[in-house]
Amino acid sequence: MANEQFDAPKRVIFGLSMKLITMIIAMIMVVEVLIYLPSVANFRISWMDDRVHVAGVAARVIETVPDTMDLTPDMIGKLLSSAEAEALVIRTEGQSQLIERPDMPMPVAAYAADTRERAPLDLIAGALEILFFGSNRTMRVIGVPMDSQDVVVEVLVNEALLRQELIAYSRNIFWLSLLVASFTSFAIFLFLNGLLIRPITRLTRNMVAFQQDPDDARKIIVPSERRDEVGIAERELAAMESNLFTMLKQKQHLADLGLAVAKINHDLRNTLGSAQLLSDQVANLDDPHVQRLAPRLVNTLDRAIKFCQSVLDYGRHKSVAPKFEQVDLRALLDESASEAAIRVHPEIEWLNQVEDDVIISVDPDQIARVFTNLFKNAREALETHSLKNGDHPSILANLIVDQAQVCLTIADNGPGLSPRAKDNLFRAFEGSGRAGGTGLGLAIAKELVEAHGGALKYIPEESGTKFEICLPR
Ligand SMILES: Nc1ncnc2c1ncn2[C@@H]1O[C@H](COP(=O)(O)OP(=O)(O)O)[C@@H](O)[C@H]1O
Ligand SMILES: [Mg+2]
Structure with a gap:
């Protein structure tokens, strides 16, 4: 390579x-x-x-x-x-x-x-x-x-x-x-050559050779027994090269594995799609047993398909560099809120407190995806949660602008993060705290924000859940 x-x-x-x-x-x-x-x-x-x-x-x-x-x-x-x-x-x-x-x-x-x-x-x-x-x-x-x-x-x-x-x-x-x-220069040269120059030349040659072909384990330097600085350099280089070698192999394996998962997923989704068609037909049968079981079957299949879809999306979207455009932040938030079905929701109130004409330079598709992921999570949390003291469920977007960055907070007054979600926050496939979740939403959101040079953080509050997205201006 x-x-x-x-x-x-x-x-x-x-x-x-x-x-x-x-x-x-x-x-x-x-x-x-x-x-x-x-x-x-x-x-x-x-x-x-x-x-x-x-x-x-x-x-x-x-x-x-x-x-x-x-x-x-x-x-x-x-x-x-x-x-x-x-x-x-x-x-x-x-x-x-x-x-x-x-x-x-x-x-x-x-x-x-x-x-x-x-x-x-x-x-x-x-x-x-x-x-x-x-x-x-x-x-x-x-x-x-x-x-x-x-x-x-x-x-x-x-x-x-x-x-x-x-x-x-x-x-x-x-x-x-x-x-x-x-005589003197020859003697000094012989001395320094053996002591310094030959080992340094060996180090540089090895670095060049390894860098050209880091897949070849034979290119990893074999450190000498020296106990001085050159010896340290050799040993550190050897350690670094073997780490790099292992990491590269691991990465290759992961990439292969990812490809295999994507293939399996693709086939699975198609199969599940056919199963869904069948289950829809079954649901139309008059048998009361079937009528009772069919909705659960449909739901389960639905979830499985969604899961496959999001895993596929994760694999696909990962490495696209953002294409920056000037966009109106308030409009982008509203759009994402519609996408996440919270803008016109019977119970949830959507409070967009960002003023008009706040223009930021981002990839609108990617940042909309971040917002949508956060909004969906909030909606899912609010829908399954009933507020105690008669409060109205709401999702609130707020903006703080300073010289270096714009920081947007998205908060809801729902149940807050579960301990499991907190422990595995932003970790793909691990952070999910709900049935049918993939734990990908926040991981993807974080990755996208970081690709913009920004940061996505969880802000602990007494009640509810608050995330902060900071983007450089
Ligand atoms: N606003 C929120 N309120 C409560 N819990 C949340 C909120 N946002 C995220 N979570 C928790 O974090 C978990 C991880 O979210 P996410 O990464 O989007 O994965 P998924 O939604 O697929 O489970 C969720 O399963 C949920 O338990
Ligand atoms: Mg989610």
């Missing part, structure tokens, strides 16, 4: 697993960048510290030489290349000493980088600046070498050297991060 009112399930394109992997990788990359920035800044400052340190060593070597003029070009070359520098400036209290290659012109520094200033954000900015905009400029690295507080050295060095190392370092970090991210 495929369910047409739902769309066919769409294929999952960007499913949970894909979303999960993408998210994990993105998160790890963000974390890696956060770690990378300080580490690249640290790399640059250490590189510059190294230059300053080597320059400091050079300064100490030079101190041992009595006259700087004695430094051979060879020595200067060695000193400078050990610091990878183009030139060095060594400043001690008021004195400054320049060490440069004699064969090359003194380079001009494009900018200075002072290793004594170590604000973290500046360090990061400095590293990024070289990485992205660095070229072949000469930078002047200023710093205080270790163990020599009174010496300040300046190392003139080509920034391209630093840039190359920074690039190599960044590249390594990038590959390493990628490796870590892949």
Whole structure:
């Protein structure tokens, strides 16, 4: 039994697993960048510290030489290349000493980088600046070498050297991060996949499969032993599906049964009809025995036929949706009162207190049927009941209108509901409290009113019987 009112399930394109992997990788990359920035800044400052340190060593070597003029070009070359520098400036209290290659012109520094200033954000900015905009400029690295507080050295060095190392370092970090991210996301994915995604996929697949064919008991999910939320979902789904399965089967059986009853009823009514014709003829015979029994026979047959008719009606009328029309409520009530034979009744007074021009939007046939059922019940109750204190039997219709709804009360001053009728109120085939009744009248009335979005209620009163029909406006 495929369910047409739902769309066919769409294929999952960007499913949970894909979303999960993408998210994990993105998160790890963000974390890696956060770690990378300080580490690249640290790399640059250490590189510059190294230059300053080597320059400091050079300064100490030079101190041992009595006259700087004695430094051979060879020595200067060695000193400078050990610091990878183009030139060095060594400043001690008021004195400054320049060490440069004699064969090359003194380079001009494009900018200075002072290793004594170590604000973290500046360090990061400095590293990024070289990485992205660095070229072949000469930078002047200023710093205080270790163990020599009174010496300040300046190392003139080509920034391209630093840039190359920074690039190599960044590249390594990038590959390493990628490796870590892949490993981690894969591990997290495996974990979550087993824990969540596979069970959820199983649940959704099962729902789709079951919904497409709820008649097949094999489609009911077999819950796992898990004790977490997924386990609960599986068990609840299994319970729901097997309930639904049972209910569907039951409904099918009921529908089949209803069909069978309708068929039996139909045949029975025809048979009874023939019997009625015969009994009418028998009633015309002159025999006094027959004359005495015939009316009872006719009555019994009458009742049986009516019973069959109302059961058939119940089966037929059940599922017709109301066709709404604008109708005059007072006129509709009067019409139904005629139909129920109370409008011109020798004993019963019909009091329609609904004013003219109250227009409601209902299915006139269905609501007339509701009224007729209620009126007939009231008439039947009033006819078999004699009022004690000389009151006149009456049926009264009254209306209360408010913003949201119209509420109509139909009351009679009869005997009131019998206990049996009260206990089974509105229950088809069960609520009847009189011989020959089917207990369908009120059940049908309630169903029709509810199909209009309204409610039919019994209002307990001290005497008599009162029902209230509320309909939305
Ligand atoms: N106005 C009324 N006064 C007294 N009893 C009523 C009234 N309306 C309904 N009942 C009781 O409720 C029962 C159920 O009514 P209904 O559903 O119409 O079935 P039926 O009329 O076929 O018995 C009636 O048999 C009757 O006993
Ligand atoms: Mg009735």
